[in-house]
Amino acid sequence: xxxxxxxxxxxxxxxxxxxxxxxxxxxxxxxxxxxxxxxxxxxxxxxxxxxxxxxxxxxxxxxxxxxxxxxxxxxxxxxxxxxxxxxxxxxxxxxxxxxxxxxxxxxxxxxxxxxxxxxxxxxxxxxxxxxxxxxxxxxxxxxxxxxxxxxxxxxxxxxxxxxxxxxxxxxxxxxxxxxxxxxxxxxxxxxxxxxxxxxxxxxxxxxxxxxxxxxxxxxxxxxxxxxxxxxxxxxxxxxxxxxxxxxxxxxxxxxxxxxxxxxxxxxxxxxxxxxxxxxxxxxxxxxxxxxxxxxxxxxxxxxxxxxxxxxxxxxxxxxxxxxxxxxxxxxxxxxxxxxxxxxxxxxxxxxxxxxxxxxxxxxxxxxxxxxxxxxxxxxxxxxxxxxxxxxxxxxxxxxxxxxxxxxxxxxxxxxxxxxxxxxxxxxxxxxxxxxxxxxxxxxxxxxxxxxxxxxxxxxxx
RNA sequence: GGCGGAAUAGCAAAGUGGCUAUGCAGUGGAUUGCAAAUCCAUCUACCUCGGUUCGACUCCGGGUUCCGCCUCCA
Numbered sequence: 001x002x003x004x005x006x007x008x009x010x011x012x013x014x015x016x017x018x019x020x021x022x023x024x025x026x027x028x029x030x031x032x033x034x035x036x037x038x039x040x041x042x043x044x045x046x047x048x049x050x051x052x053x054x055x056x057x058x059x060x061x062x063x064x065x066x067x068x069x070x071x072x073x074x075x076x077x078x079x080x081x082x083x084x085x086x087x088x089x090x091x092x093x094x095x096x097x098x099x100x101x102x103x104x105x106x107x108x109x110x111x112x113x114x115x116x117x118x119x120x121x122x123x124x125x126x127x128x129x130x131x132x133x134x135x136x137x138x139x140x141x142x143x144x145x146x147x148x149x150x151x152x153x154x155x156x157x158x159x160x161x162x163x164x165x166x167x168x169x170x171x172x173x174x175x176x177x178x179x180x181x182x183x184x185x186x187x188x189x190x191x192x193x194x195x196x197x198x199x200x201x202x203x204x205x206x207x208x209x210x211x212x213x214x215x216x217x218x219x220x221x222x223x224x225x226x227x228x229x230x231x232x233x234x235x236x237x238x239x240x241x242x243x244x245x246x247x248x249x250x251x252x253x254x255x256x257x258x259x260x261x262x263x264x265x266x267x268x269x270x271x272x273x274x275x276x277x278x279x280x281x282x283x284x285x286x287x288x289x290x291x292x293x294x295x296x297x298x299x300x301x302x303x304x305x306x307x308x309x310x311x312x313x314x315x316x317x318x319x320x321x322x323x324x325x326x327x328x329x330x331x332x333x334x335x336x337x338x339x340x341x342x343x344x345x346x347x348x349x350x351x352x353x354x355x356x357x358x359x360x361x362x363x364x365x366x367x368x369x370x371x372x373x374x375x376x377x378x379x380x381x382x383x384x385x386x387x388x389x390x391x392x393x394x395x396x397x398x399x400x401x402x403x404x405x406x407x408x409x410x411x412x413x414x415x416x417x418x419x420x421x422x423x424x425x426x427x428x429x430x431x432x433x434x435x436x437x438x439x440x441x442x443x444x445x446x447x448x449x450x451x452x453x454x455x456x457x458x459x460x461x
Numbered sequence: 462g463g464c465g466g467a468a469u470a471g472c473a474a475a476g477u478g479g480c481u482a483u484g485c486a487g488u489g490g491a492u493u494g495c496a497a498a499u500c501c502a503u504c505u506a507c508c509u510c511g512g513u514u515c516g517a518c519u520c521c522g523g524g525u526u527c528c529g530c531c532u533c534c535a
Contacts, residue, residue, distance in 0.1 A: 010465080028535075036535090043535045073533075153464095156530075162463045163531065205533085227535030231465090234534090257535070258466090264527075268534055295484075296474060301467080301528065308473065311485045318484080321498065344475090352475045356483040366499055432494055439496075450498045457498090 002057065002346045004223075005299060007231060007254040008155055012348055015253065017222055023054050023061045026213040026251075028226035028234065029111070031068040031205075032092035033077045036099050037274035038289070038304055039227070039260040039267045045290055046257045046298045047225050048105045049390055053345050056389045064216045065108040066209060067093060069115050070202055075191055085192055086115075099277040102286040104391045110216055114208040118194045121203045121211040124245050125183045125196075133244040137174030140186025140199045146179045149240040155254060156232035181237055183207045206237035210245070213238070219246040225255040228299075229266075257298045267304065275304065282406045287392065288312045294351040294390055315359075317401060317459065319387070322362035324397040324457070326369070326380035334382040337361055341386045351390060358387055401459035404446075416447055420456055423449070 002015040017023050027047045030040055051063045068074075069089040078085035100107075114121070125142055128134035133148045146152050146160070153159055163179055182204040187193035193200035203211075213221065219242070226235065235254065242250040260267045267274045280289060283306075292312040296302050337357055344353035361383040369376040387393035395403075402413065423438040439449055448461045 030535075031533090039535050041535090046535095071533085157464050158531070159463080165463070165531095225535095228466090228529070229534055232530060233532090259529075259535075261528080266529070266534090270534065299466085300474085303473085305473095307485090311473065314486090315484050318498095350475070352483080356475070359483055363500090369499090427494085430494075436495070448497060451493075451496080452498075459498095 003348055004253050004255065005348045007256050013253070017059065018220060018252065021058070021060055023059045023223065024217040024221035025051070025061060025063050025223040025225065026217055026221060027065045028209060028230055029065040029067050030096055031071055031073065032089045032096060033074045034092060034269065035276040035278060036096050037267060037276050038280060039274065041099070041103060041277050041289060042260050042293050042302065043227055043257055044100055044105045045103060045293045049294060049351060050349060051106065052389050052391060053349065062217065063108045064110050064112065064213065066212050067111055067113045068205065068208060069093070069113045070192065071205055102281060103277070103290055104286065104394065112212040112216055114203065114212065117208070117212050117215060120215050121207055122196050124207060124211045124241065127245045128183065128241065131244060134183055135176065136198050139174050140201060141174055141182055142184035142198055143175055143180040144183050144237070144240060146177055146181070146240070149244055152240055153236065155236045155239055158232060181206060181233065206234055207241055209234070210238045210241040214242060214246065219248040221251060223253045223255060224251040225257070228256045228258055231256055258301045260302050260304050262304050264303065284309045284313065285403065285405045287395070287400070288316055290391060291316050295355060297352055298349055319358060319362050319383070319393055320397040320400050322365040323380055323384060323393065324401065326365065327377060328381050328384050329377060330381065332378050332381065333385060334361070334378055337382050338386065354390065358383055398457070404460055412445070416442065416445070416458060420449065420458055424456055
């Protein structure tokens with residue numbers, strides 16, 4: 001039985017799909033005006049893990065992750081570059097897909113772009129006006145009238161009077177209430193715009209997600225995810241828009257992942273303290289980044305530090321080393337490990353606990369590989385199978401251990417192999433001095449040797 | 462100020478009313494020509510003050526500290 005922490009109720013709840021056996025999930029994706037950073041990587045990895053686990057549990061999952069390809073920052077950045085905004089967004093969408101592929105993120109079932117849903121967005125804004133939840137200002141903007149939606153604040157636990165007391169909402173004389181938010185923005189000269197009943201303009205950010213999620217998944221769906229910072233106001237506003245427009249409940253379960261931090265401070269573009277995914281991938285293998293993210297619970301804060309990525313590297317090397325040389329067969333699995341793994345994952349996706357099961361399996365493989373090879377193969381199959389649910393250990397072990405971070409830098413594998421062979425000969429000749437010389441030389445190249453009887457294998461460290 | 466989250470060994474990170482989490486690092490041993498890998502053993506824990514209890518890191522209450530949201534943000 002799967003239990004998920006629901007931000008809407010602030011507790012773990014048994015997951016009951018709307019339609020038996022099916023899960024419809026929408027996750028807020030990127031605003032594509034720049035490269036993805038490690039914080040984005042966390043959203044990608046976390047909801048990829050959720051999707052994989054749900055599928056492995058037998059659910060038919062429809063996973064939608066949108067792309068925001070029109071907003072203030074995109075327009076601003078395109079102006080700075082003196083290029084068409086679609087050229088800018090196209091470039092960063094491509095970059096995002098490359099980063100996601102590197103991190104072994106399965107493509108979502110659909111990846112709607114806001115600009116492709118203009119008709120639906122305009123329709124939803126019109127509906128909201130018709131139903132009295134929205135109004136057009138004199139300046140051509142359309143606003144959502146927050147006091148018309150009685151349960152506003154239920155997701156974020158905010159009260160309207162507290163929000164008003166905050167005094168952080170900019171005063172806009174076109175709004176009836178300072179807390180009202182924009183659904184449709186009138187275009188300024190030279191801005192990209194779309195025709196609408198209120199004149200040329202473009203959608204506000206929140207309405208895009210309401211329209212796209214409803215179009216792709218229907219009025220009422222199972223899971224809506226995103227980063228913690230989207231809880232308010234973005235997701236709060238989505239609820240207000242969608243439930244007012246359709247008259248139905250919007251989403252059953254709201255999932256929010258915690259932030260990546262640098263020195264205990266949120267990593268964000270506005271703070272400028274971020275590392276892009278591709279920067280990090282110059283130094284570390286993508287799977288190490290994935291492991292690093294999955295090693296802590298998805299709702300916890302996650303500090304980014306080189307030492308933690310180094311630790312992830314060693315941990316993955318241990319797992320891959322246990323699989324090296326094992327003839328993996330599908331079929332017979334270790335039931336106890338499988339149920340421990342599933343129990344952990346069913347308890348709000350406890351990936352840290354699930355990883356502990358993988359390490360126990362590695363230990364069992366190592367213990368049994370010489371004396372009980374059949375058992376070892378069973379444990380290895382189990383390890384490979386369970387790790388696959390987390391999107392880990394899918395490489396060939398030997399290739400992973402020999403691969404270098406940063407991708408296809410100068411390939412010196414042939415040189416390494418020939419040195420290793422020379423050393424094997426030296427060892428046979430009991431020429432220990434030459435053998436150690438070669439080992440030191442390889443060590444300086446970042447290569448660690450492992451003698452195993454007559455065999456010698458190597459890996460990069 | 463309002464709301465929410467968190468404090469676990471050197472680092473990171475799960476979890477539980479009494480029973481070894483796990484990984485990285487350290488120490489001792491086995492193994493090895495010496496290493497590495499591996500195995501075995503082992504050192505470091507549960508912010509603080511009270512309360513409940515036969516027994517609390519785990520439950521309850523009060524502190525302290527940190528973080529997030531309240532404005533664009535994954």
